[in-house]
Amino acid sequence: MTAxxxxxxxxxxxxxxxTWGQSQGRAxxxxxxxxxxxxxxxxxxxxxxxxxxxxxxxxAGPCCLRSDx
Ligand SMILES: [Zn+2]
Numbered sequence: 822m823t824a825x826x827x828x829x830x831x832x833x834x835x836x837x838x839x840t841w842g843q844s845q846g847r848a849x850x851x852x853x854x855x856x857x858x859x860x861x862x863x864x865x866x867x868x869x870x871x872x873x874x875x876x877x878x879x880x881a882g883p884c885c886l887r888s889d890x
Pocket of ligand 1: 849850851852853854881882883884885
């Protein structure tokens with residue numbers, strides 16, 4: 822499975838809508854399920870808060886990557 826394919830098949834949510842788990846890379850970016858194994862980094866969400874630019878790596882689990890298999 823490849824991260825690139827998953828990123829191209831689904832848009833990433835807006836940075837402001839992420840749960841704590843999602844922003845920490847502990848929950849699936851699309852279904853918010855907690856990740857345990859088989860997680861793949863599917864992209865980076867950029868956000869800006871004042872002068873600070875935030876870069877959040879987001880992950881998805883097998884729950885949302887089945888189309889790759
Ligand atoms: Zn999922």
